[in-house]
Amino acid sequence: MSNSWSQGYFTDAGYTYGYYREINPVFQRFALLLRGFAVPVRGAGAAHCELGFGQGVSLNIHAAANPGHYIGTDFNPAHAAHARQLAQAADSGALLLDDSFEQLLGRGDLPLFDSISLHGIWTWVSRDNHRTIVEFARRQLKPGGVLYVSYNCFPGWAPAYPLRQLFALHDRFGIAPHETNARVQAALQFSEALLAAKPNYLRLAPHLTERLENIAKQNPQYLAHEYFNREWNCMYFTDVVDALEPAKLEWACTAVPLDTVDALNLEAQAQGFLKNIQHPLLREQARDYFVNQQFRKDLFLRGAIRLSPAQQREELLSTRFVLMRPAGDVSMKVTGALGEAALQEAIYQPLVQALAADAGAPKPLRKLAGQLPQMGWPQLLQALTVLVGMEAAAPCQPEDAERSVRVRCRALNRHLCDRSLFSGEVVNLASPVTGGGVVVPRFQQLFLLARELGHKRPQEWAQYAWQALAVQGQRIIKEGRPLETEEDNLAELTAQAQAFASGQLPVLKALQVVG
Numbered sequence: 001m002s003n004s005w006s007q008g009y010f011t012d013a014g015y016t017y018g019y020y021r022e023i024n025p026v027f028q029r030f031a032l033l034l035r036g037f038a039v040p041v042r043g044a045g046a047a048h049c050e051l052g053f054g055q056g057v058s059l060n061i062h063a064a065a066n067p068g069h070y071i072g073t074d075f076n077p078a079h080a081a082h083a084r085q086l087a088q089a090a091d092s093g094a095l096l097l098d099d100s101f102e103q104l105l106g107r108g109d110l111p112l113f114d115s116i117s118l119h120g121i122w123t124w125v126s127r128d129n130h131r132t133i134v135e136f137a138r139r140q141l142k143p144g145g146v147l148y149v150s151y152n153c154f155p156g157w158a159p160a161y162p163l164r165q166l167f168a169l170h171d172r173f174g175i176a177p178h179e180t181n182a183r184v185q186a187a188l189q190f191s192e193a194l195l196a197a198k199p200n201y202l203r204l205a206p207h208l209t210e211r212l213e214n215i216a217k218q219n220p221q222y223l224a225h226e227y228f229n230r231e232w233n234c235m236y237f238t239d240v241v242d243a244l245e246p247a248k249l250e251w252a253c254t255a256v257p258l259d260t261v262d263a264l265n266l267e268a269q270a271q272g273f274l275k276n277i278q279h280p281l282l283r284e285q286a287r288d289y290f291v292n293q294q295f296r297k298d299l300f301l302r303g304a305i306r307l308s309p310a311q312q313r314e315e316l317l318s319t320r321f322v323l324m325r326p327a328g329d330v331s332m333k334v335t336g337a338l339g340e341a342a343l344q345e346a347i348y349q350p351l352v353q354a355l356a357a358d359a360g361a362p363k364p365l366r367k368l369a370g371q372l373p374q375m376g377w378p379q380l381l382q383a384l385t386v387l388v389g390m391e392a393a394a395p396c397q398p399e400d401a402e403r404s405v406r407v408r409c410r411a412l413n414r415h416l417c418d419r420s421l422f423s424g425e426v427v428n429l430a431s432p433v434t435g436g437g438v439v440v441p442r443f444q445q446l447f448l449l450a451r452e453l454g455h456k457r458p459q460e461w462a463q464y465a466w467q468a469l470a471v472q473g474q475r476i477i478k479e480g481r482p483l484e485t486e487e488d489n490l491a492e493l494t495a496q497a498q499a500f501a502s503g504q505l506p507v508l509k510a511l512q513v514v515g
Contacts, residue, residue, distance in 0.1 A: 016222050019428040019437040020058045020150075021391075022255040022297050023050060023117040025066055026435035028146055030319065030395040031299060034260055034385060035253040036312045038305040039146065041398060043067050047111040049140070051104075051133060052121030056083025056096060057426055061437045063092040064408040065430040067401050069111070070094040073104050089415035090408045090430075101125075101132040105139070113140050117148040122240070126231045130243055137302075138247035147249055147300040152234045156294025159205040161234060163212060166191045167227040184220040184228070188212070237296060238285050249300040251281065256297055258389035261382060264336025265291055291337035313377065317366040320396035321384060322433055322510060326503045327356035330392045343386065347375065351383050355393060360510035362396045362433055394434045405432045406512060413513060414452065420445035421468045431511040438513055444504065447497050448514055458497035465493050 021027050025048060029039045042048075046068030053059045053072040060083060063070035070092065074080055080098035087094040097104065104110075116137055122130070137147055170187040195202060195209050202208055215223065235243075241251050258264055262271050270290040277283040287293075307315065323330070330352050332343045354371045355363065369380055387393035396402070409430040416426050424442030431438050440448070443465055450464035466489055469475070475482040476492050483489045508514050 016219055016225075017055045017057050017425040017427075019061060020119045021394075021436050022148060022150065023058050023119060024062055024434070024436035025068075025115055025146075026395055026397045028115065028148060028255065028299060030388070031255045031257060032146070032252055032301070033307075033312065033315055033319070034257060036307050036309075037252050037301065038307050038311070038315075039301075040144070041401070042114050043401070044404065046114045047071065049110075049113045049116045051101065051116065051118045051136075052125075053079065053083060053096070054119075055079055056086055057428065058119070058437070059083060059096070060086035060090060060092065060094065060412065061428060061430045062435065063087060063094040064090040064412040065405050065432050065437075066397070066435045067404050068114070071097075071110065071113075073097040073099045073101070075100045086412065086415070090412035092408050092412075101129050101136065105132055105136045110140055112142045113145060114142055115146040115148065116141050119148075119150050120226075122149050122151040123233055123235075124225065124229045124231060125233075127233065129231075130233070134244055134247045137244070137249065141247065141249075141302050143303045144305070145302045147244070147247075147302070148255060148298070149240065149244075149300070150255075150295065150297040151240060152232075153240075153288065153293055153296045154234060154236050155289055156292045157234045160208060160211050162201065162205075163191060163208065163215070164227050164232055166194065167223075168230070168232065171228050172230075180224050181220045184223050187228070188216050192216075236285065237288055237293075237298070238281055240296075240298065241281060244300055248302050250302075250304050251284070252299045252301045252304055254297055255299050256389070257385045258334070258336055260385055261336065261389070264334065264341055264386075265338060267338070316381065317369065318364060320362040320364050320399075321355065321368070321388075321393050322362040322396050323352070323355045323360050323507060324392055324394050324434075324438065324511070326507055327352050329503065330387070331390070334386055334390055347379065347383050348387070351375075351380070351387070352392075355387075360507055362510070394436065396433050397435045401435070402432045402512065405435075409512070410515075413448075417445045417449040417452070420449065422472070429508075429513050431513050433511045438508065438511055440504075440508070440513070443493065443496055444500055447500055447505075448508075451514070458501045459494055461497040461500075462490060462493035465497075466490050 025042050025046070029041070032039045044067040048062070048068060048070050050059045050072040053074045056072070056074070056079060059070060059072045071094070072083070074083070075098050077098040080096055083096045087096055118133070141147060167187040170190045171183055174186065174190060191212055195212065266274070274283050274287055277286060332345055332348060333340055334343060350372055351368065354368050365384065372380060375383070384393065388395065409432045413429045416429060419426065420442045427439055427441050428437035429440045446465040446468060447461040450461040455461055455464055466486070469489070470486070475484065476489050478492060483492060
C-alpha cells in the first residue's frame with residue numbers, strides 16, 4: 001500500500017513513460033503567440049521547472065533539446081532515480097529531486113523560473129498541496145513567466161465522477177490484492193458488479209457502463225495513478241483561475257492549438273452565444289459546457305503583454321515550422337469536439353508539400369507564405385494551426401538554439417535507442433529542431449541503432465532487430481497474434497525497415513534526431 005510519505009498519492013507502481021509536448025517552451029510560446037501574447041524566446045540563461053515529473057521523460061527530452069537549465073521534483077524516489085539516469089545520459093545538467101512540494105518550497109538554492117509546468121498532478125494532490133504550489137509559483141516564477149497546468153475538470157467529468165470514487169473506495173476498504181494490476185482489476189470488477197445491479201444513479205447517467213468499459217481497456221499503471229489516489233480534486237476552470245490568482249497569475253489561453261478553430265468545436269449557435277459574452281473567463285467557462293470539457297491544458301502568465309495584430313503577425317512570420325511525419329502520411333481528416341471533419345485538400349495539400357520541400361528542412365512561415373500566395377493570411381495561419389494541432393507539424397526554435405543542443409540530444413537518443421534492445425517503454429526521442437519529442441517506436445529505435453552501428457541497408461536493420469528480439473524469446477505481434485517462425489518475423493521486420501527508410505527516416509533527419 002502507499003507509504004507514509006506519499007500523503008495518499010499512489011506510489012505502489014511507477015507511472016507510465018509518456019511524453020507531453022505542452023511542457024515544451026517552444027510549443028508553449030507558439031500557443032501563446034496564436035492568442036496574441038508576447039513571450040520572448042528563451043535562451044541559455046532560461047530556467048524551467050516541472051512539478052511531479054513522473055518518469056521524467058518529458059523533462060529530460062526538454063532539458064536535452066532546449067537551452068537553459070531544468071529543475072524538477074517528483075516525490076516518488078523511483079521516478080527521480082529513473083529521471084536522473086536519463087539526465088546523466090544526456091549530460092544536460094538537470095537537477096532532479098524527490099522533494100515534496102513543501103520541501104521544494106523550503107529550498108533556498110533555486111533560481112527564478114521562466115516556466116513552471118504541472119501535467120495532471122493538480123488533480124491528484126491535496127488542497128494543501130495546491131496552496132503550496134501556488135506559493136511556490138508566487139515566489140519562484142519570473143515576471144513574464146509562464147505556468148502550464150493540466151487537470152480533470154467539470155462539467156465533462158460530472159456524470160462519471162462517482163466511478164472514480166468507487167475505484168478509490170474499493171481500493172481503500174475492500175479486500176484488495178497487493179499487486180497493482182490485480183488491485184485495479186478488483187476495483188473494476190466491483191464497479192462492474194455494482195452497475196450490473198442497476199442502481200438508480202444509472203438512470204441519470206446511462207452511459208456510465210460504456211465509460212467503465214472504455215476505462216477498463218487502459219493501461220493499469222495509468223489507471224492506478226489516475227483513479228486510486230486518496231486525493232482527487234476535479235475542478236471547474238474558474239476554480240483553478242481563482243486558486244492561482246494569489247501568485248499573480250492571469251489565465252492566457254489553452255495549450256491546445258485546435259481550440260482556436262471554432263468550426264471544429266462549436267456549432268454556429270454556440271459560436272454566436274459565446275461571442276456575446278464580454279468577460280473572457282465567463283466565456284471560457286461557458287465554452288466548457290458546449291464542448292463538455294473533461295480535461296483542460298491551460299497556460300497562465302505572470303504579467304501578460306499583448307501584441308498588436310501587426311506585431312503578432314511579424315512574430316509568427318519569423319517562426320520556423322517543420323513536418324513531423326512524411327507528407328503522404330498527413331491525414332486530410334481532423335477531430336475536434338464536434339467529431340471528425342474533412343480538411344480541404346486544395347488548401348492543406350499545397351501547405352504540406354511546401355513544408356516537405358527541400359527534404360523537409362524547417363521553414364519560416366514568411367517563406368511558406370511567399371510560396372503560397374493564393375492563401376490569405378487568416379487561411380494560411382488557420383491551416384498551419386490545424387496541422388500543428390494534429391501533431392503533423394511543429395513550431396521550431398531558432399537555429400542558434402538548435403545548434404547548441406544537438407550533442408545533448410544525440411547522447412540522450414543513443415541512450416534511449418540502447419534501451420530499446422530490452423524494452424519499448426519510451427517511444428519518443430529528442431529533436432533539437434523543435435525542442436521537443438518525436439514519436440519513434442521500439443522497432444524504429446532498433447533500426448536507428450543498427451544504422452548507428454554501421455549497418456546500411458534495411459535488411460540489415462531488420463536482421464539486427466530480430467537478433468535483439470530472438471535472444472530474449474520475443475516475437476512480433478501482428479493482427480493480434482505472435483509470428484512464430486524466424487522467417488515470418490524477419491519478413492515483417494524487413495517490411496517495416498523498408499517503409500521506415502523511405503518514410504519516417506527522412507523526417508527524423510530533418511528534425512535532427514539522426515544525422
